[in-house]
Amino acid sequence: MxxxxxxxxxxxxxxxxxxxxxxxxxxxxxxxxxxxxxxxxxxxxxxxxxxxxxxxxxxxxxxxxxxxxxxxxxxxxxxxxxxxxxAGRLAPTPEAAPEMTLDRLDLVAALRGLPYQVRAALVLYHLVDLSIDEVAMTLGARPNTVKSWLARGRAALAKELSESEAIPHA
Incomplete structure (x- = not known):
């Protein structure tokens, strides 16, 4: 500050x-x-x-x-x-860019409103499919802290997104 x-x-x-x-x-x-x-x-x-x-x-x-x-x-x-x-050593595939559906845009907008650590934990756990321990190691946090971030993030997203929308789990 x-x-x-x-x-x-x-x-x-x-x-x-x-x-x-x-x-x-x-x-x-x-x-x-x-x-x-x-x-x-x-x-x-x-x-x-x-x-x-x-x-x-x-x-x-x-x-x-x-x-x-x-x-x-x-x-x-x-x-x-x-x-x-x-040189052909890196070739993009059609799957390289995520499809920008309205649901995905809503999710990204809702994630943007969360604190960085909470957002990162949600993405790493739900989208990248890392375990709690892997997320903790990646973010330099304790596993219980990651669990807390995930719980807070899910609660915040539930308020922001409609009840029918779910966070995809890779």
Missing amino acids: LMGGYEEEVRQVYLVSFRRLVGQLYGVTGDLAEAEDVVQEAFVRAVARPRQFSEVADHEAWLRTVALNLARNRFRRRRVFDQLFR
């Missing part, structure tokens, strides 16, 4: 710089969503490093550098993936 003056400092930099940085990164990436993502991630890193960010003379330049580095790294990873794909 941000504290006091630092919160206001980041808010002001965000208000002044976000759109301009997105425009700059859009020119670099050629993809508006990608530009928004890397600029947002740059702000996340600023929040994670309050002392370093506060000491920088030009906040926007710091954010731009971070966003450009993120964009470059994503480009490199995507290029490697594209090379593997073109």
Whole structure:
């Protein structure tokens, strides 16, 4: 959580710089969503490093550098993936993308409203079909904590979704 003056400092930099940085990164990436993502991630890193960010003379330049580095790294990873794909080592199957039915969209929307750990536990247990112990190991939690997250998540989803809708168990 941000504290006091630092919160206001980041808010002001965000208000002044976000759109301009997105425009700059859009020119670099050629993809508006990608530009928004890397600029947002740059702000996340600023929040994670309050002392370093506060000491920088030009906040926007710091954010731009971070966003450009993120964009470059994503480009490199995507290029490697594209090379593997073109070489035939990675071939998508029709099943690669989930079918976006109304039920699935409703489930995703309901999951989005849950805290991260609860959402992750539900997905790993019900959709990925991991055991309680595997979910606990993956999330760095105790099995009883995972059981609690699952119970709370199911209760929250039951309120959000109609009674006839069930969470699919892979």
